[in-house]
Amino acid sequence: MAIHTNNEDIIFSRRDFLNRVGMGLGALAAGQLFNENASAAINPLAAKNPHFPARAKAVIHLFMNGGPSQVDTFDPKPALTKYHGKKIPMDYLKTERPTGAALKSPFKFSRHGKSGLEISELFPNVAKSADELCVIRSMHANVPNHEPSLLLMNCGEARLIRPSVGSWVSYGLGSENQNLPGFISMCPGGYPIQESQNWQAGFLPGTYQGTYIDTKHRQIDKLIANIENKHLPLATQRRQLDLLHRMNQRHQKLRPQDSQLESRLHSFELAYRMQLDATDAFDISREPEKIRDLYGEDTHGRQTLIARRLVERGVRYVQLWHGKGQPWDSHDDLEVNHRRLARESDKAIGALLIDLKQRGMLDDTLVIWGGEFGRTPAVEMPKPGSNAGKINGRDHNHWGFTMWMAGGGVKGGHVHGATDEFGYKAVKDPVHVHDLHATILHLLGFDHERLTYRFAGRDFRLTDVHGNVIKDIIV
């Protein structure tokens, strides 16, 4: 890696030294590699090694914002059918709004793959890769409201300013591809709730923040800022860049041994190449028709295929949001809405799993699917101003919900944990969001207690003082 500075030379030399005496990078990563008080200019995205050999090199997080219902997707509950229209025989847990009788799932579940994993009719394409899925049915979070739950899921803290998972990962691993941002968040049509706080760098340097891309657009210059020169063809720009390099080299000759100067010169080369690489990464027309058909040519198909192309090119963390606002938030007309939402995303997600697998990429790409919480098994009662009073939807439920992962070192065709008989609350092997984070970092090769950043007098980490790696789901 050619980009580094005097200060970084020193740090990296320290690492060399420690490596020789057998301590490895892990010993130094804890706050010493880079912290708020590091002052010299460095390339913050230089690729780095994690604490131990990683199972996954990259993450694709499919964020079903709004909160999909677990009992209608991956956590079948026959008891709901039995009690449909009657009070559920248990103490109701407090969620955001009043709920009433049991509401059976309007969707049929069936078993898929060799593992016989139960998946509802909403996801026929995802179901084709049932044997790759590791379904966690015992997720739980802290509160039944979107804002704090989104922040908890993304940043490990519901209210205060903390870096997002993707920022932590970029900080810890850097990027394999210097011509693309290390962390990309795509959401068609606008922001989800809590907006860019969902991919914030918090107190980490700004370059670790997720780069937001509105996948409603198709032109490259709307997807990435300043990626195209509107006035000069590339060949002409090359000539200008050569002039700039000569200027910089003359300047540098009189100022030896300052690697900041070299770094900046080099960054222009990277920028030049980025124009080609980024354009290439986002241009799905370069995919064979067969592949484009597999994903579908709609917004979801497009952004999911872009995600695969990005990961293929070394981007570490890609987040794909279902859409602007909170689309999965089916307080009313759950059947109609969930059917529509699943139809919008199922084909693309199913394609992603198959495509990653056939390319051999699934082994080291971790795919995560889920929302910020799930939904209640009981029907939501009418409440003016907060629903349409149709009595056919479900309220938010943070007590128990489902997420699944695939690839990246997790067990396929596997179910972890369980909710109670009705799908209200995680009762068997509960997995808190902090545990999920600890596990994601573990799969990427990090001890979540040692991936820290010194800020305001404290060594902060993604999981704060919480988090246990879910050993059971790792191959």
Added chain:
Amino acid sequence: MQTLLKSLVIPLVTALPLLSLANQQTPPQEHWAFRELSSPALPLTKQTSWPANNIDRFILHKIEASGLSPGEKAKPEALIRRLYYALVGLPPSYGETQFFKDNFSKHTYSELVDKLLSSPHFGERWGRHWLDVARYADTKGYVFEESRDYPYAYTYRDWVIRSFNKDLPYNRFLTYQLAADTLIQEDGKKEHLAAMGFLTVGRRFLNREPDIIDDRIDVTFRGMMGLTVACARCHDHKYDPIPIDDYYSLYGVFSSSTEPNELPLLQEAPENNSTRDFRASLSKKQDQLNSYLEKRVSQQREPEYIKKYLLTATTGLNLSEDELKKLASSKKLLQKITVRWRDLLKKDNASNDPIYGPWLAFSRIPPENFPTQATNKWEEIKSSGIFIHPAITQQLNNQPLRSIETIASLYGKTLAESSEDPKLEAALSPSSVNYESIFPLLETKGQQYVRKLRRELEAIKTNHPGAPPRAMTMVDRPSPREPRVFERGDPARRGKKVPRHFLQVIKGKERSPFISGSGRQEMALDIADKDNPLTARVWVNRVWGHLLGKHLVSTPSDFGLRSEAPSHPELLDFLALQLIENNWSTKQLIRSIVLSSTYQQVAGHDPRDPEKLFYTRTMRRRLDFEAMRDSILAVSGELDRSQFGRPVKIHTSDYSHRRTVYGHVERQNLPPVFRTFDFASPDVHTAKRPQTIVPQQALYMLNGKFVRDQALALINSPEMKKLQKKDERVAHLYRQVYSRDPDHEELADAITFLNPKPVNHPWDFGFGKIDMAAGNVNFQHFTHFVSGRLQIGNKLPDPSLGYINLSKEGGHPGKGEAHCVLQWTAPHGGTYNISTNIKIPSTSSDGVILRIADRQGDVMKRWQITPGKKHKAGLMQTHLEKDEPVFLIVSAGKTDHFDSFEWEPIIRESSTGTMWEASSAFITVTNHPPESLWIQLAQALLASNEFAFLD
């Protein structure tokens, strides 16, 4: 290899103690930062001529002790640049740099320092440094329904800038920011109220008080004292002597303070059309809001409403609350008020109530029996002996009692009209609401409407040019709150009571509690006290870091037990004491540092001091975001130097040309360009900005609209236009951008760049006409290349020649004799076929004329091209000598309206079949239109390391 080995050995020595440091336990009272400031003896140095002032003696002493020697003095041209950026954040002009260079002396240097310290731009540079500390933003962060803007945040930003400009003593600078509300009662200086934005411009965390206060504690104590007090929110500080009790003592100070509903005016608005219009718009909107709320308030007490509430509440007497609310909504009544009515009627002794007793009795009569039974019932009630309010008796006695609705109407009338009577008023209590209390009772639609009006009110205050500035101040609550510890930081778990007092680490355990109001002023004075060991140390360390690029204490906002000890502890104390002695003058402090020899050393890397521990060089640094953007505007001549006022947009395509410090800072979705260039996070107090070098920065310099616009402005400046010769023009660019002349090599390189090698192909694209008199074709090159088109100016149409242009696929002839001309020069003698398709897409055109002409201007063939369909034109078997040109000329018909044409000129050599396509030559040709080359050169200068780095 040798240097690699070296760099392995040296860090080894320094790295190990560093790693073990964290584990060492220093008793808190002995920790260097908590000890009182001590007046150090001035060290003796071997060299006596080098030190320019006492600062240098501390630095030199350490340099000598480690066997090193100080660096050389930087060159005058480097020093003037360094000073300009350090003190005002802008580059010096060429003229000033030359003058300074020619007249360089100790005296002119110190004159320059004084000049810059008194510049109005000084405050913009140093104010922005403080705004990093203060996590300044113009918005609140994420909100639900309220307006996102802080309409008056800018008054704080302006106060900070002004305070630096007038060198407000730093202790006063701090105390005003915490307690201007009470301090100005003593000194009467109302303008300082704006200072309290320090506390109030933070993120609002959806209005959760504990988080807002936590942010304020953090910004105050890390910012002013380098103490991470906020670490003690949930438990005693893990490292520093800050118990959780101390956190909640301070929490009590902040929770005993509040923001007034109406923020105080900073100055009386002048009387003019704009301010009059502002007041009118504001009061119009306010009236709209008031009258809506008043209408809803009075509505609840109208006879018709009372009637409906009574009837609905009675019908719903035994319904669940949810069912009743549903019923209320269906009757268009307010739910919560209906519930209040029902609760009143359901009270235990309601049947004996002098007012509602009769009503309840009537309500039990089945509706079908009402006409026949009501009168008897009324007599029965009256004779039952219960007391009936006379107003009810009187009303019911005189009316026919036809139905329960009639009774309800009579009740409505009685209650609505008799507000003088306390008993009747009490009976109406469910409908009694006021202007303040109505909002939460309103139905969703009503609440949304009120919120919308409130947002519109805020928008007028934010955006109306006549809105007078207000201070984002705080005041003490009428009675202070006695704080309790929140166990594990959880507001629901109230622990023991703690007094409001200052930190134990400073004041000792036996401190006395604050006695005046919230205690905020006392807290402020304790922070700014000269005996506080941290405050002065923290500030001089910040100032030193900004000037030298490396702090004496490497953690400027954490002086706690885990921080590294200062590299020069005596110097730190010396500067801190000097600051206090000089009446806390920041300008004096800066002055003494920049006058030191330490500061004036040459920049760069000293291989004998790889970790830069001894200050034998100064740090070469990249310009920060503000300096970079401001400098580009300054050298292009486009900088708008006006000061103060509302924030402006600096990232949009119609960006402001004002200094970056006046840019709007959107906390929730900070525009990417800020992040890309390492701007301080507006979310948390920033101790030091990171300095990264990433390709996104380079993309901005190469492709961003802002940089190109400014390069263009540089080229189009009046001075530049006056110059004709290329070397003079290049020199002018160097002077503008670098404040120096180019050397020979640089000049030659630029000239070579501006004269690209002629491209080796036979096509040439231009415009002109056939000149009969001269017997040739007058061929001229286009000068501009814009959006894929060669043209003669930046914009189409050209005022005199119209839309004339050529692109890869076609073009547009100009007015009169401005024709499109395509020239082809034969590479060798031979026979050639010349052909093209040509089409005018627009049927509104009256057609164009295509001619093929030879070098004498003789037309060999001519075609009239009508719009709509594709024509084929061509000349077979034309013999051309080597280097003989042939021309394809397109001119307008009667008018040039809608004369855009598409074509595909191809020339084929008959004998060999070799083809030359005009379209494939176009790309190569358009590489180098002259104006584009000048812009590219200017842009390269702006993007260069020399411009971006400061020696």
